[in-house]
Each structure stands twice: as C-alpha cells, then as structure tokens.
Amino acid sequence: MNLEQDIQKRFIKNITSDNLNHISSALKVYSDLVYYSFLEVIEKAYPRCCKLFDQKSLKDIIYKFMDYGSYNPLYWRVALEFRDFILKYNTYDIDFLDDLISYEALEIQMYMQKYTDYKESKFDLKNSYKLNPQTNISIYNYPIHNPSFDQSPNSFEKGEYIVLFYFDKDKLEIISQEITPFLKEFLESLDSLCNIEEVMEIFSSKYEVPFEDIKEILEDVLSNYLKLNVLIKA
Amino acid sequence: MTNTPDYYCGLGLRNEFIHEVEQVDFKPSWFEVVPENWIDINVKNRAVFERIVQEFEIVAHGISLSIGSNTPLDKNFLKKLKTFLDDYEIEFYSEHLSFCSLENKQLHELLPLPMTINMVEYICERVDEVQNFLGRSIALENASYYYVPYSEMDESDFINEVISKSGCKLLLDVNNVYVNSHNHKFNPKKFLDKIDYSKIAYMHIAGHTHIDENLIIDTHGEDVVDEVWDLLKYVKDGGVKKPILLERDSDVPSYDAILNEYKYMQKIYS
Numbered sequence: 323m324n325l326e327q328d329i330q331k332r333f334i335k336n337i338t339s340d341n342l343n344h345i346s347s348a349l350k351v352y353s354d355l356v357y358y359s360f361l362e363v364i365e366k367a368y369p370r371c372c373k374l375f376d377q378k379s380l381k382d383i384i385y386k387f388m389d390y391g392s393y394n395p396l397y398w399r400v401a402l403e404f405r406d407f408i409l410k411y412n413t414y415d416i417d418f419l420d421d422l423i424s425y426e427a428l429e430i431q432m433y434m435q436k437y438t439d440y441k442e443s444k445f446d447l448k449n450s451y452k453l454n455p456q457t458n459i460s461i462y463n464y465p466i467h468n469p470s471f472d473q474s475p476n477s478f479e480k481g482e483y484i485v486l487f488y489f490d491k492d493k494l495e496i497i498s499q500e501i502t503p504f505l506k507e508f509l510e511s512l513d514s515l516c517n518i519e520e521v522m523e524i525f526s527s528k529y530e531v532p533f534e535d536i537k538e539i540l541e542d543v544l545s546n547y548l549k550l551n552v553l554i555k556a
Numbered sequence: 557m558t559n560t561p562d563y564y565c566g567l568g569l570r571n572e573f574i575h576e577v578e579q580v581d582f583k584p585s586w587f588e589v590v591p592e593n594w595i596d597i598n599v600k601n602r603a604v605f606e607r608i609v610q611e612f613e614i615v616a617h618g619i620s621l622s623i624g625s626n627t628p629l630d631k632n633f634l635k636k637l638k639t640f641l642d643d644y645e646i647e648f649y650s651e652h653l654s655f656c657s658l659e660n661k662q663l664h665e666l667l668p669l670p671m672t673i674n675m676v677e678y679i680c681e682r683v684d685e686v687q688n689f690l691g692r693s694i695a696l697e698n699a700s701y702y703y704v705p706y707s708e709m710d711e712s713d714f715i716n717e718v719i720s721k722s723g724c725k726l727l728l729d730v731n732n733v734y735v736n737s738h739n740h741k742f743n744p745k746k747f748l749d750k751i752d753y754s755k756i757a758y759m760h761i762a763g764h765t766h767i768d769e770n771l772i773i774d775t776h777g778e779d780v781v782d783e784v785w786d787l788l789k790y791v792k793d794g795g796v797k798k799p800i801l802l803e804r805d806s807d808v809p810s811y812d813a814i815l816n817e818y819k820y821m822q823k824i825y826s
Contacts (some may be wrong), residue, residue, distance in 0.1 A: 326670045327626045329705045348703035359664040392662045395620035494600045
C-alpha cells in the first residue's frame, strides 16, 4: 500500500493548498469541493462571525483551518473544532471575535444536547432547588447577546456581561438572557443543603439587604425559572 | 434491504423537510438517513426524527467511514455508529467506495481512490472489519470522481473486484455513473453492462450541476435529468428489481416538489 498511500498523500496536499496555480483543472474541482464543504459547515454554524469577514479573508481563514485540521466526522463537532482554532490563533483585529464565536458555538452545543423533561411542580420558598446542569451561564466582554449588537458593535462598551442560556421546551429554542452578577451568584449557590428561603436569608445578611426586598426581587424570577426548567428540585 | 418489494421507492430524509413528512398525507415507502447528521440530533428535530424512524423502514447511508484511507478505522466513530444503528433498529448500512480522511485528518468530501489490486485487497480487509464491528452486512456505493489519482484497472473492474472479493453488496448510484461517463468520456450503458447486477442491494438516483460541456458535478442539488432517468430505465430493462432512493442534498426545494419527483420515479420505475 506504499504506492497508494503516497498517491493519496500527494493528492490531499495538492487539493488543500490555497496556492492553486500549479494544479490541474481536475484537482481544482476537488480543491473547490473540499473548500466549499468546510465553508458550508462554518457559514451554517457561525453566520454572525462569518459576516465580519469579506470573502477573501474568510477563504484565508478556512484554508488555515483546513491546515490546522479537522478530526471529527460529525459536522456539528467540526464547528466546535473551528471555534477552538479561532480561539487559539485569533490574529484578527476584531475585539469581540472570541466572545462571538464562543457564543455561537455554545448555542450549537446546547441545541445538540438531549434534555431531560422535569415534572412541573409548584414553586415553594420552603423547597430546595438547584440550577439545572443543562443550562449554562457564561461571561462575555461584549454584549453579543443583544439583538442590536451586530448592527453597531462599536457603540457598545467593553464590560462584563453575564448570560444565562436555557432550553425552552415549548418553543424548542435555546434562549439567552442577560442576568445580574447578583442573580448569577444566587443561582449558583442553590443546592440541596438550604431551601430558597434560607439562601435568601444568607444573601440578605451578606449584602445587608432586607430579606423582604430580596424576596420581592427574586420570587417571581425563580418561580418562572422553575417553570422553564432553569431550576430543578435539588 | 432484504425481503423488500420489487421497485421499492425511498427518499433521503433531510432536516429541511423533516417536519413536513408528518404533515403531508402522501408518504414515501422508506427513508434513508445519513447517520453523521443524526448520531447527535438537534433538539428541534429529535422528536419528529424518532417518530419517523419508528414508522418507516430506514436505511443508513454514511459519508465519513473513509473505507479507503490509510489509517485504522475510527473506532470511536464506529462505536457511535453502531449505537445509533442498534438504538433505532436500523439493519442496513451503506457507505462510499472512496476515502475522506488521511492520517485521521477529515476532508469532509468523498475523494477518489487509486484503483489498484492492493487497494482492492485493503478495502476487502476493511469491509470485513466494519461488518464484524457493526454486526451487519454493508453495501458500498460507486462514487463520482473528477480525477483518477492512479489506476491499474478500469472503474467497473475495480467495483466488481471489491464487491465480489469483500462479499459486501453494491449500492449502484445511477447518477454517479452518468456524471463519471460525462466527465471521463465513456459510454454509461457499456459501463453498466459490466457491473454485476446480482450484487446490487439498492440504488440511488439524484440530480447534478452542469458546470460546462466537459464538467458536471454530483451536487444532488437539482432535479434528475432525462439522461439519468433513461439510464435507470436501462438498468431496469437489464433485469434489476431492487429498491431505489431519490437523494436531494443541496438547494433543497419544497417538500411538494421533492414528492413530485419521487412520484415520477415511482411511475417510471414500477
């Protein structure tokens, strides 16, 4: 098989190079087919990121990614390999690119998860709840979850933006929602050791805020999160 | 594809129209699914996919096994594939007589094999390994190709040798025969005359894209052309009574339009 392997290696080397001047028209067909396979996967997975680049720059990125290598046969995992490649070698002058590609990749990962459908129960402050492990809380430097971000990204300030991702089983959609640092901390501190009321009391003394104020701020939010399976019984 | 009626017509199941399958009264007889698209399922399509798999006979048609590549078979992928086939009780699996990865690097495109005696022997070993691993017999599809990296034999001999020596079945893609005959200037009917029809498990038919007078590409992105329907009739007149499947993978039109083409296939292939 040495002959065959050499032939295959040479063939692949020719069709994955972005310098196509030296290859025959038949090899150019394969070069285009491979390139467009990658392009299709990446454009479908990262529509917002791809819009940041002109055609030539995107082509350059994709050839660099092909050289970096894709090792997974499943297309949605190739999209994640592309994210890893960008995060590792991002040399592009776009401050929010890492955030945006991470955000789009997380949406893909969440759409590809298998979700447990928890039985609906009535929210009760005396119960213990925890954050559903099938949700995600991520922190970004730019408000890329904002629907108007893409129209004028430079008008938004760099900061700390906390985004909760969850699966809405009725809409069959992944929802992303900005939350406060306080709510993040509260949600992440929920466990089976304390009921909700007890956690509110802990936060009340920690932040020196009256218990009733915390209850008023959080009760409806948490009750709604329970309906949405963002919270589950601990 | 055993114990199926003669001229049994099927359709490639695609994300683009999966939700319409349940909404339209007319149903294809069976569906083919690409396991790489369904091993992990987008939550939007999971429930409907599982209902369709329960209701219809399903054949799996892979695209990334890379039977002709130089590296050991990807056992991790094979495990996922076997779990998928077992979980959904899919008995039949087909792949392509090609390669799509080298030294584990995926190219995500079906690439032409050197058509040599060594390659025939190598593929036979790999077919054996895959069949043993999956616990199923498989079929290999004659691939479209635009370049011949190296050959010691012609394509029909290469296919016949692989199929007869490996003991696997042939998935005869009629459009690929047409595409190759156009691009490499041979007579498709003479090519088909050399194929061992007794080894056919089922067939594919699809559209292609005309680039120029010397080049057409197997895109599955347009309607099937008359010349390809004629080739199908030629195969049928040659005595083949095997299931056939209509593929559409890019520029997927409305489900109604796909079903019209499916009905046309039924009309001429029955």
